[in-house]
Every structure is written in structure tokens, then in C-alpha cells.
Amino acid sequence: MKHLIQVAGIIDRQEAQLIVNEGVEWLGFPLRLPSGRDDISEQSAIAIIAELDQPHAGVLISYLTDAGQVSSFCQELGVKAVQLHGDISVDEMAKLRQLRPDLCILKSLVVKEDNADELLQLVDQCASYVDMFITDTYNPKTGAKGATGLTHNWDVSAELVKRSPKPLMLAGGLTPDNVAAAIRHVRPAAVDAHTGLEGADGRKDAARIRRFVAEARQAFAELAA
Numbered sequence: 559m560k561h562l563i564q565v566a567g568i569i570d571r572q573e574a575q576l577i578v579n580e581g582v583e584w585l586g587f588p589l590r591l592p593s594g595r596d597d598i599s600e601q602s603a604i605a606i607i608a609e610l611d612q613p614h615a616g617v618l619i620s621y622l623t624d625a626g627q628v629s630s631f632c633q634e635l636g637v638k639a640v641q642l643h644g645d646i647s648v649d650e651m652a653k654l655r656q657l658r659p660d661l662c663i664l665k666s667l668v669v670k671e672d673n674a675d676e677l678l679q680l681v682d683q684c685a686s687y688v689d690m691f692i693t694d695t696y697n698p699k700t701g702a703k704g705a706t707g708l709t710h711n712w713d714v715s716a717e718l719v720k721r722s723p724k725p726l727m728l729a730g731g732l733t734p735d736n737v738a739a740a741i742r743h744v745r746p747a748a749v750d751a752h753t754g755l756e757g758a759d760g761r762k763d764a765a766r767i768r769r770f771v772a773e774a775r776q777a778f779a780e781l782a783a
């Protein structure tokens with residue numbers, strides 16, 4: 559699970575193919591969002607996920623907070639990984655771990671202006687039940703916790719990397735222009751981007767993805783050296 563790249567917000571099969579062709583390992587599907595406005599139908603997501611071969615994998619990005627519901631939704635979709643983006647309790651994470659030892663569980667840590675201590679505590683509380691953490695950015699203007707296109711204080715993510723016994727994926731406002739600096743600063747195990755890879759038409763842009771992947775791989779190689 560070292561030095562992975564994830565791209566989130568897949569809209570259709572063509573976009574998934576583009577992302578796979580550019581060498582991105584994980585494809586994130588935000589589904590059953592609280593807004594009720596998913597970018598893709600569950601049926602289309604199931605079909606795309608079924609066509610992915612290792613090392614490529616589909617990841618459910620979910621706000622569900624009930625372990626049983628998360629588990630059955632993952633089964634329906636055919637995903638082997640889930641990103642828990644909502645306020646799921648530590649008890650439910652422990653239940654999910656017990657129900658699905660096979661599932662790769664990522665817990666989101668949404669960085670706000672002043673919640674670093676809270677996030678450090680959360681890492682301590684749930685590290686035994688998850689396989690990876692992902693830091694992301696809160697937008698205080700809209701209340702959004704994901705796909706904000708905003709970076710956060712990378713010192714907080716760097717501190718979480720040092721504290722966590724599990725690998726950490728960095729997300730939030732990453733683009734081809736800042737991903738290398740972000741990796742050097744935070745030293746994460748993985749990176750994720752969504753809106754920073756889109757063109758003016760709101761679709762993923764091949765050239766942006768190519769440059770993002772090249773910049774991230776180069777920075778990861780420097781970390782490994």
C-alpha cells in the first residue's frame with residue numbers, strides 16, 4: 559500500500575478508462591452522498607468496478623455510518639476498499655472491521671481551522687480498526703468536507719503522518735502544480751485528487767492527470783531514496 563495514487567469522482571466508463579490508462583491505481587466513487595446528487599448511478603459504478611484489474615481498484619467514498627450498511631453496499635458494488643467520509647463512531651468502525659476483515663478501510667480526517675488535536679485523538683482511537691487514513695479539507699463557507707478544491711494546513715497532515723501507525727493518504731486541493739511540494743512536506747503514503755484534475759468542462763483532463771501522476775511519482779521516488 560506504499561505510494562498509491564487515487565483519483566476521485568469518476569463520472570463514467572470513459573473517464574475511468576482514462577484514469578487507468580494514466581497509471582492511477584485507485585478510483586474513488588462518491589455514492590449516496592448527503593446532497594442526493596451523485597455524479598454516477600450505482601449500476602454504472604458496479605459495471606466499471608467489475609472491469610478493473612489489479613493494481614487498479616474501485617473505492618467507495620461513503621457518508622454511511624452504520625457498519626452493516628457499509629458492508630452490504632461494498633458487497634453490492636464489488637469494491638474491496640471503502641473511504642469513510644462521515645461521522646462514523648469508533649464502535650461502528652470496530653464492527654465493520656469485525657464484519658469485513660477483507661475490506662480495506664480508510665477513515666477520513668477532515669482538517670478544519672482548529673481541530674488538529676481532535677484528529678490526533680481520532681487516529682489513536684481508531685487506528686486498530688482501519689488500514690489507512692485520508693486527510694481532506696473542510697470548507698467553512700459551504701460546510702463541504704470533500705471535493706472542496708482547497709488545500710489545508712499541511713503541517714497538520716504531516717503531524718498526523720508522524721502520529722499514525724497506519725499509512726496516510728493526502729487529499730484536498732491537490733493539483734499537478736502542488737502535489738510534489740505536498741508530498742515532500744507531508745510525506746504521505748498516497749495522494750488523492752478530484753477537482754484539481756478537471757478541465758473547464760468539469761471532466762477529468764488527460765494532460766492534467768498525466769502531469770499529476772508524473773509529479774507525484776517523482777516526489778515519491780525522492781522520499782524512497
Ligand SMILES: O=C(O)c1ccccc1NCC(=O)[C@H](O)[C@H](O)COP(=O)(O)O
Pocket residue numbers: 565566567586588591619643694695703704705706707708729730731732750751752753754
Ligand atoms: O469526491 C467527491 O465528490 C466527494 C464528495 C463528498 C465527499 C467526499 C468526496 N470525495 C472525497 C475525496 O477523496 C476527494 O477526492 C477529496 O475530497 C479531494 O477533493 P479535491 O479537493 O477536489 O481534490
